[in-house]
Amino acid sequence: xxxxxxxxxxxxxKAEIKADVDKMKQRGEKVPHLAAVIVGNDGASLTYxxxxxxxxxxxxxxxxxxxxxxxxxxxxxxxxxxxxxxxxNIDGFIVQLPLPKQIDTQKVLMQIDPDKDVDGxxxxxxxxxxxxxxxxxxxxxxxxxxxxxxxxxxxxGKHTVxxxxxxxxxxPMSILMGRKGFPGNSTVTLTHSHTxxxxxxxxxxxxxxxxxxxxxYLKAEMVKDDAVIIDVGITRVPDEDHPKGYVITGDVDxxxxxxxxxxxxxxxxxxxxxTISMLLKNTLLAREQxxxxxxx
Amino acid sequence: xxxxxxxxxxxxxKAEIKADVDKMKQRGEKVPHLAAVIVGNDGASLTYxxxxxxxxxxxxxxxxxxxxxxxxxxxxxxxxxxxxxxxxNIDGFIVQLPLPKQIDTQKVLMQIDPDKDVDGxxxxxxxxxxxxxxxxxxxxxxxxxxxxxxxxxxxxGKHTVxxxxxxxxxxPMSILMGRKGFPGNSTVTLTHSHTxxxxxxxxxxxxxxxxxxxxxYLKAEMVKDDAVIIDVGITRVPDEDHPKGYVITGDVDxxxxxxxxxxxxxxxxxxxxxTISMLLKNTLLAREQxxxxxxx
Numbered sequence: 001x002x003x004x005x006x007x008x009x010x011x012x013x014k015a016e017i018k019a020d021v022d023k024m025k026q027r028g029e030k031v032p033h034l035a036a037v038i039v040g041n042d043g044a045s046l047t048y049x050x051x052x053x054x055x056x057x058x059x060x061x062x063x064x065x066x067x068x069x070x071x072x073x074x075x076x077x078x079x080x081x082x083x084x085x086x087x088x089n090i091d092g093f094i095v096q097l098p099l100p101k102q103i104d105t106q107k108v109l110m111q112i113d114p115d116k117d118v119d120g121x122x123x124x125x126x127x128x129x130x131x132x133x134x135x136x137x138x139x140x141x142x143x144x145x146x147x148x149x150x151x152x153x154x155x156x157g158k159h160t161v162x163x164x165x166x167x168x169x170x171x172p173m174s175i176l177m178g179r180k181g182f183p184g185n186s187t188v189t190l191t192h193s194h195t196x197x198x199x200x201x202x203x204x205x206x207x208x209x210x211x212x213x214x215x216x217y218l219k220a221e222m223v224k225d226d227a228v229i230i231d232v233g234i235t236r237v238p239d240e241d242h243p244k245g246y247v248i249t250g251d252v253d254x255x256x257x258x259x260x261x262x263x264x265x266x267x268x269x270x271x272x273x274x275t276i277s278m279l280l281k282n283t284l285l286a287r288e289q290x291x292x293x294x295x296x
Numbered sequence: 297x298x299x300x301x302x303x304x305x306x307x308x309x310k311a312e313i314k315a316d317v318d319k320m321k322q323r324g325e326k327v328p329h330l331a332a333v334i335v336g337n338d339g340a341s342l343t344y345x346x347x348x349x350x351x352x353x354x355x356x357x358x359x360x361x362x363x364x365x366x367x368x369x370x371x372x373x374x375x376x377x378x379x380x381x382x383x384x385n386i387d388g389f390i391v392q393l394p395l396p397k398q399i400d401t402q403k404v405l406m407q408i409d410p411d412k413d414v415d416g417x418x419x420x421x422x423x424x425x426x427x428x429x430x431x432x433x434x435x436x437x438x439x440x441x442x443x444x445x446x447x448x449x450x451x452x453g454k455h456t457v458x459x460x461x462x463x464x465x466x467x468p469m470s471i472l473m474g475r476k477g478f479p480g481n482s483t484v485t486l487t488h489s490h491t492x493x494x495x496x497x498x499x500x501x502x503x504x505x506x507x508x509x510x511x512x513y514l515k516a517e518m519v520k521d522d523a524v525i526i527d528v529g530i531t532r533v534p535d536e537d538h539p540k541g542y543v544i545t546g547d548v549d550x551x552x553x554x555x556x557x558x559x560x561x562x563x564x565x566x567x568x569x570x571t572i573s574m575l576l577k578n579t580l581l582a583r584e585q586x587x588x589x590x591x592x
Contacts, residue, residue, distance in 0.1 A: 106429070122423070123419075123420050123421075123423030123424045123426075123427055123429065124419050124420040124423055125419075125423065126422075126423035126426055126427055127418070127419030127420055127421065127422035127423030127424070127425075127426065128419045128423070129423075130419075130422055130423065130426050130467060130471070131419055131422055131463055131467075132463075133402070133419065156490050157490045157491065157492050159492075165474060167427055167428075171426060171427075171471075171474075174470075174474075174484075174486075175426070175467075175471070178461060178467075178470075178486045178488065185488075185490045186490075187485065187486070187487050187488070187490070187491040187492070187497065188470075188485065188486050189483065189484065189485040189486075190470075190474045190483070190484050190485075191483050192474070192481075192483070194452050194453045194481045194482075194483070195453065195483040196453050196455075196483070201483065
């Protein structure tokens, strides 16, 4: 059994990006610049955005954090988005979710210039992904592809079962695993809350990608020998013995499942750490496309 | 066993659209206007476009057929697309494929205004579809949904297996059957040329949608009792006894499969006739959205 070590791979990717940025600097080129918009003071959101900004610093990117009041109107936020779209100095930007309830999230995401949409949530980028075109792939699915690729996990002709059909993980993952190329060319089954006989389905899978958010959902008896397990679940489970008062728990009963499989991601330290690195990769790609467009 | 009679349903839909158009005329409103661009003299393409124009006439739409020389340059064709995008009188338009080889098809399709893209092939519309937003659904998948809906075929919690991952049928169909709502909420497996043990997979399916283009591919032993079979294959198989010299043959061994299933589409007369009706439906939707935008 091999642990798919997201923490290590993520660090490798950051080091590679940093090397690229160092070369850019040596050539006197502008380095990639990521902006992050956060609305309100939600603790978890502030933590996420903070890590993204720190990651930019680690690899030598420029970054801008734009903090907006939780009482901001939709029009004011849209104005900000339009400013960022026009700002030649910004290569890509993200709007941290969730947004306060007076704001129509879909409307805001639709207004982001697809060429700067490094989260890959804009329909144009999502459609390009589904139509096998080059685009920004949402960070979590992109991170899973990268893990599979770096560990050279065979996906062609394998049966991949995806659990959960969210827009940010399950749905894109189900599309990506069935695309041509590597990783890809899998037979893909997408399961969700209406799926019957889930055990019958998962126990036929060569690769299981679970993004359900139910701690320890996937048991050993649901998994066949030598399967590949990707655990996208991150749930805070209260734990008095832990200094933080909780432990981060995945969808997979790791202790028992890990004994029979060929590859598995741990939680924490698997898919999670990959996400920020892939956001950096998308920002680097945005910078390159931006430069190419301007003929520089 | 019930035949999903696409010919009849398609005629019903056209009658419903005609009734809508008649009301528009009575109210003195502009009727929907579809334009079709065809490049070159390919016989099959001319036939397809001809039927689309005739269908417009049947329901009372305006239509414009734009025939361009097979030697047209990409820039000239793009100019034409931009004219159609700007033309307030045109609600939607299609570019008949295939295009001659001097032209980059993807580039051309990308230039169609998504609000006029009644074929639903633009990445923005494809992405909206995958993200559960309202948009133009490509005609063939849209036709299949409509057939399932009108015959009230249960899809929730059923296992749907899609055979073939083309951009115009298999991929969108696999997405649509797994979306929320009806028809939808299926557990969906997308299979393709790299799939192993296809019989093992199809024989577990409650619903099979095959878009492979291999005549009589799906045999009775690949199908479980009471399954629902949707046959998107249309292949011309040479037949000297037939006046045309060929017969249109589906992917399904109809004679034997039809004996054990609950619902099945015939070929011809199943999915095929639905396609043009759904193009008309998309054009009607484009007209409504166009009118709404202009506040009329």
